[in-house]
Amino acid sequence: MSQNDLSTRSSLRFHDLWAYDSAPESPEMVRLKDRYDLFIGGSFQLPESGKYFNTLNPSNEVVICEVAEAGTKDVDKAVRAARKAYDQVWSKLPGKERGKYLFRIARLIQDRAREFAIIESMDTGKPIRESRDVDIPQVIAHFFYHAGWADKLEYAFPGRKARPLGVAGQLIPWNFPLLMAAWKMAPALATGNTLVIKPAGSSPLTALKLAELIQDADLPPGVVNIVTGSEKTGSSIVHHPDVDKIAFTGSTDVGKKIQNAVAGTDKKYTLELGGKAANIVFADAAMDQAVEGIVNGIFFNQGHVCCAGSRLLVQESITDELVQKLKNRMETLIVGNPLDKNTDIGAIHSKPQLEKIRGYLSEVVENGQQIYQTQCALPDKGYWCCPTLVENVSQSHRIVQEEVFGPILTVQTFRTPSEAVTLANNTPYGLSGGLWTDKGSKIFNVGKNIRAGVVWANTYNKFDPTSPFGGYKESGIGREGGIHGLLPYLELLK
């Protein structure tokens, strides 16, 4: 359609008829204790530190429960438990037996899937539709996938013998608490390592529920140790001399600190850091599916996604039509109670994160840039942000350069494919990228030229345990998932 058609375009009404009644998932089946201790050596243990902290539900600011804060001594205890389990049990166990433990864990999570999903939504603010349909099923899939590897590692690396590293220290972000824990635990255990894992301070609950499940699975004590705490706890793990490997997912800033901290040691490390992905839409794209991909790309998990498609690059000839369609689609996104099955966008995970997002937005507004926000009634309590478009910005704007980690999409235009690629790569990050075109050869060309570890062509934000994930440049080092995700947990010997 030509630009002239826009004058006759009428708008669609989404808000005034047939609002869906709330359909909340009941938290009644959820069993949570008032207080959780540290999971070390197969049992819950009081923290030596004596300290506890609260974890909040970001959708109503209510305290869910209290969680122990592991100090240096606690971390040391956990590492010693992991070392002992590695030396005495896990490294001696045949691969097929390790695999059976992982299969068992996968099954047990499957049995309790809904409980995990509800807790995940309570603790993070993410909509139940996502925790139920994405997070938890992917967690299960990750354990199933890696379970099968445990006795097949000799086939993964031709010409080499694979040996585990020993004790892995794993630091988990708050955006996908259980999923990221699974991404780290499953390959570590399948390859024969034991581990000390630290969930994010603001979303520790599903990992602690997993600890209970691990007890039920009869995993040998000390193979998995779960220590909750702050960034300091994480730092104790990173600095612990008996940890052989660090796996971190989180911000590029913290990732750099970790890389610096392990300098001069023999610790191996993998880093899965930030991103500022371009989602490129060419004029010949299937436009309605592109719109859907844009929405999935930036509004999935409130935009708290390292690989979010936060920079929309649109070919100039279709910009008006695409943005119009995108706005229509955004109007149908339901923002609200994370436990409501109809919620598309839940709560922003924390107050600091909300303030950070608002900071970017107010800067944009102060600079006189247009922003578009959907009509959405927000609850009084809790942390919320409507889906937002920022139009007419350029590479020089801070909101285009920095990772916002919220439901904020910037819109830029381009004229030619090479300009699109140049814009896409004009960033220190390189985690992911999207491109939309109906032309096969263009997909391969543009896909090759995007400097990023994951390229979604005519789709976005798809994940699978068989599919390696990780970044170029400042988006990280190493891969998680697939054969390539095993390598960071192994030493290859001739």
Place this chain on the structure above:
Amino acid sequence: MQDRFLRKIPDFDQTIPVDQVGVDDRVARFRTRSIKMESKIFALKLALQMVDLTTLEGMDTPAKVRQLCYKALYPCKTDSDIPRVAAVCVYPNRVRLCKDILKNTGIKIASVATSFPGGMNTLESRIEEVRYAVNEGADEIDMVISRWAFLKGDYKYVFDEIAVFKNACKPARLKVILETGELETYENVRKASDISMYAGADFIKTSTGKITPAATMSVTLVMLEAIRDYYFHTGRKVGMKPAGGIRNAKTALHYLVMLKETLGAEWLTPELFRFGASSLVNDLLMQIIKEKTGSYQSSDYFSIG
């Protein structure tokens, strides 16, 4: 005026890309909507009002068609609060009978025509059939496009025949059946939708019900998006009728979710959306009564159409 309209007709040799997996993913997301309480009752009643209660069999005796008409008139004797369906849909030689029973009831009479379901006859005889059905009292004509011409790439033929039927069926409204099961790809569905609308269709309809697959949510979404783009382009609202295979209330609600979130509230009316169905009616009724009474229902308590 005529000239201005013609200039807006797209080049149907150009294909608008549609990605199948993307469409199916979108549809899967509509299916996750959970419709409860008041919003459920509203939607169940709305769906009921959107049904074209259909019988299109070689064995449609007058007695069978009469039975259908009475079901349309009295869907649920036990509850007077329950709305009626939008229309009955029959073969041309049963239109007169329906008209006699349903005149002045507000229930419309739709007739298939144009050598339904294959469309394999001369243009003249197909036009003749349309005129016959309209003369017998049909308010709506459900025509079939010539899939053979479409698949051969003769889009002009398809366009012209629709335009001719549109002219011949006045004052009845024209529903154009694409028979999406035979078009196979979503891009074909999109193109056939565009051809139909630009040639004058008042409704576009998925299927005859004689071919598998009949209506699917994915195909319907592609058609709804075509309707939306056509509306943006011309300002004219075209209706949508998925037909065949929609048998239960839950599926119907998913269709309505999709309708609302694609075209907005203005399309949530029997004027612009119909279900071509028969057994759907009783499932909708059973769900409505269940919502009212709290008891799950048995088909023994609901009359057959």
Place this chain on the structure above:
Amino acid sequence: MSKRLNVLKTCKLYIDGKFSRSESEHSFQVFDKNGNPLANLCHASRKDLRNAVFAARKAQLDWAGRSAYQRGQILYRMAEMMEGHRDQLIAELEHTVSSHRKAESETDTAIDRLVHYAGWTDKYPAIFSTVNPVASSHFNFSIPEPTGVVGIIAPDQQPLISLISLIAPVFSGGNSSVTIASEKYGSIACTLSEIIHTSDVPAGVINILTGFRQQLIPHMARHMDINAILYGAGDPSEKKTIQENAHLNVKRVQTYKETDWTGDDVQSPYRILDFQEIKTTWHPVGM
């Protein structure tokens, strides 16, 4: 008849396919194994390093974009040129560091190692690529792509074979590189530069500097346009400097430590993989 006066060679830096003196205009003396002055090597400055990285960045995409077949041919061409200079290389090694027998074996292994990597260019992608059977309707595959610009630090030990063993896996994998050659035995690196220069290696893809490691390493480690560093010189404090600074732009750091660089273990496609990024592409499978 009077004795003919030798023509002494000036060893230059190899940057962007050109031989240049250091912009600092300083040089330093290196000695043969008897302690006699052997040559003057350019004392590369941080600006020379900067220029080399600039050249390497400029050349990298083109090199990565050459067909695997062509990259293999260029590596093989390099081996051919080395073979042509075999006697010269042996003599230089023997003169500076090695016995004749060892010099011969080091040179031959170095040539053979290039041939080995020449044969990998069109094979390692097949070894390290995967088609991933995802559960949704998508075709999903992962392929290796070069990391980009790699800084290489070579040891003094076995200066020819170590240099080749460090450059070849980086080079064959489509990266460009800037190498800081052995400080003591940099003259052999200059000879190698000349061989590279006549081997169809595109300008800027391989850059070789001579100078003082300790001076150059911090600048290399802090350079924001170097994507990875391969440290082969075996010094724990230099290694730590690199590791500490690598975080500035999340550089990949690999350290290879060998007791004998001629060993078969030293060559491996996994060393090519060390300087590859895995890219995973998703595409729907539909009609």
